[in-house]
Amino acid sequence: MINKKTIIWIISLALPIIVLLLPTSSFPIEGMTVVEQRVIALFVLAALFWILEPIPIYATSILIIVLELIMISDKGLNFLIADKDVEGFGTLLSYKSIFGTFSSPIILLFMGGFFLAMASTKYRLDQNLARVLLKPFGTKPSMIIMGLMAITAVFSMFMSNTATTAMMLSIIAPVLVYFDQDDPGRISLALCIPVAANIGGMGTPIGTPPNAIALKYLTGTDAISFGEWMAFGVPFVLVLLTIGWVLLNTLFPARKKEIKLEIKGEFLKTRKAIIVYITFAGTILMWLFDFVHGMNSYIVAMIPVAVFLMFNIITKEDLKKISWDVLWLVSGGIALGLALGKSGLAENAVNSIPFSEFPALLIIGFAALLATTMANFMSNTATANLLLPIIAAVGTTVISIEPLGGSKMLVLGTTLAASLGMALPISTPPNALAHATGAIKTGQMAKVGLIMGAIGLAAVFGLLYILNMVNFF
Amino acid sequence: MEKIYILCIEDQSEVLHSVLEHLSFFEGHITIEECESTAEAKQLINEIDGEGDYVGVIVSDHAMPVQTGVEFLIELNNDFRFVDTKKILLTGQATHMDTIQAINQAAIDKYIEKPWKKEHLVELVSTMLTEFIIKKGIPYEPFLQVLDKPRLFELLK
Numbered sequence: 084m085i086n087k088k089t090i091i092w093i094i095s096l097a098l099p100i101i102v103l104l105l106p107t108s109s110f111p112i113e114g115m116t117v118v119e120q121r122v123i124a125l126f127v128l129a130a131l132f133w134i135l136e137p138i139p140i141y142a143t144s145i146l147i148i149v150l151e152l153i154m155i156s157d158k159g160l161n162f163l164i165a166d167k168d169v170e171g172f173g174t175l176l177s178y179k180s181i182f183g184t185f186s187s188p189i190i191l192l193f194m195g196g197f198f199l200a201m202a203s204t205k206y207r208l209d210q211n212l213a214r215v216l217l218k219p220f221g222t223k224p225s226m227i228i229m230g231l232m233a234i235t236a237v238f239s240m241f242m243s244n245t246a247t248t249a250m251m252l253s254i255i256a257p258v259l260v261y262f263d264q265d266d267p268g269r270i271s272l273a274l275c276i277p278v279a280a281n282i283g284g285m286g287t288p289i290g291t292p293p294n295a296i297a298l299k300y301l302t303g304t305d306a307i308s309f310g311e312w313m314a315f316g317v318p319f320v321l322v323l324l325t326i327g328w329v330l331l332n333t334l335f336p337a338r339k340k341e342i343k344l345e346i347k348g349e350f351l352k353t354r355k356a357i358i359v360y361i362t363f364a365g366t367i368l369m370w371l372f373d374f375v376h377g378m379n380s381y382i383v384a385m386i387p388v389a390v391f392l393m394f395n396i397i398t399k400e401d402l403k404k405i406s407w408d409v410l411w412l413v414s415g416g417i418a419l420g421l422a423l424g425k426s427g428l429a430e431n432a433v434n435s436i437p438f439s440e441f442p443a444l445l446i447i448g449f450a451a452l453l454a455t456t457m458a459n460f461m462s463n464t465a466t467a468n469l470l471l472p473i474i475a476a477v478g479t480t481v482i483s484i485e486p487l488g489g490s491k492m493l494v495l496g497t498t499l500a501a502s503l504g505m506a507l508p509i510s511t512p513p514n515a516l517a518h519a520t521g522a523i524k525t526g527q528m529a530k531v532g533l534i535m536g537a538i539g540l541a542a543v544f545g546l547l548y549i550l551n552m553v554n555f556f
Numbered sequence: 557m558e559k560i561y562i563l564c565i566e567d568q569s570e571v572l573h574s575v576l577e578h579l580s581f582f583e584g585h586i587t588i589e590e591c592e593s594t595a596e597a598k599q600l601i602n603e604i605d606g607e608g609d610y611v612g613v614i615v616s617d618h619a620m621p622v623q624t625g626v627e628f629l630i631e632l633n634n635d636f637r638f639v640d641t642k643k644i645l646l647t648g649q650a651t652h653m654d655t656i657q658a659i660n661q662a663a664i665d666k667y668i669e670k671p672w673k674k675e676h677l678v679e680l681v682s683t684m685l686t687e688f689i690i691k692k693g694i695p696y697e698p699f700l701q702v703l704d705k706p707r708l709f710e711l712l713k
Contacts, residue, residue, distance in 0.1 A: 516712075
């Protein structure tokens, strides 16, 4: 009996192997090298593994890096690279640059974000901020939902969307129990949190991994600073949050007249806690005012790491809790992008497709729609890992996109679109957690997620249009 | 994938039967095993551990011939393989002394008095299962349906 898992394994392995065994001439890319063919096989493997998930997504990332080291690096398996000087073999990647993806500044920027989040959770800054910030919203359900969404969104800009969702759900969990089973307010209360977490991640470069991956392709003149990202990201988040709030309150208005959320605790006033508060605020300020001190966001991100370790705020035991899965998932994406770029494949492949004949708007629309669709069914990060290297190449080679903002615009649009996949419980970890509360049916989540996805895409195009108007690109 | 077991130990078959019926909530996600004596239980947990699977929760009666539940749980608590196993004592006959022993030496996690309510039992076992899964670093996603969500959110944040 062949079960689903076996079929998935067969498909995920067979296709890349077929790609590897075909003669080079059978590809519609002129003058394709052996290295490029191997990169195509790796890309197909990555795509299938990330979509069908025969193994965890972070394991796929590591697999890609290891296969790159063995198959296309200058210190790879000897008989695989024996022909390296033969014409048509292509250029091998330096093994150091592949290893470098583990410690890319982007990875360390994200790690800095983890340190901030870990320290603020440990010293209850998040919980206490939530308590204080929720107070002014009173007890009216629609206002409470607004408060929850605002706080969730702000937190998810600096903490992982998943951790934020878990924290916020633990705040509302006691209240959910006392709701009437048929009060629609239960649904809006539970659903507002993942919606806000998914949206909030778009607000900063460290809000969600796809943003970090985008930074890899936003270099040189295309670079976006932390402050610049927030300058358009935060208003964009605000618009989507408002729409989400109206949508939830229209679709699932609460019948209950009053919700009382109780969050216990008080701000810690110990020396360590105060160091955490100052470092947190200081890091964010430094991220925003890079034009004053000249340090880029990657360098700033290392300051809280040093401070928290110096003062034993993050201990040896805490260090073990770093989400290596997220960091390595991104590393794999960077490595895949590196292989596509350095082998020349991305550019050659894009050149062999007559993109220039397509209207620029069609390319942008298609890229964004594809990103959102894929992200609904698979990890947002994996979506960005697969799409962005190609999208970046399209952006630089297709001239008709230039007046609309070029590669920078296309990468940014696709990245934001990858965060809009939130229709299903499997779309994002926050969705899965909220669905687990039992308050939301999949259909209800899909309804809100699809509407938010559609409006979100329209908002992305609006944002790109405005950014182009103000000569941002 | 590794399996997680819930073990029920009870010498009176009709009581055992009703515990099992109440715990049927977990079926499909967790394997539930029944034992009529601690000797049988020991053999079973050895097998489970040998297979590389997990003994997640043990629900044990106290007053049983040959070896009491508390004695068995103390033994278990001193076995490195089962230190993390969640231990629930389900009894109506434990004396004051037994109870003190159960807490101090067996480090039991929950104490349920007979007669019990189904919802109460299921709720406690679900909470224990959630804590066990997070403690052991087992991916929690496949078990979401039978876990204690508020506890899970607390542990994940």
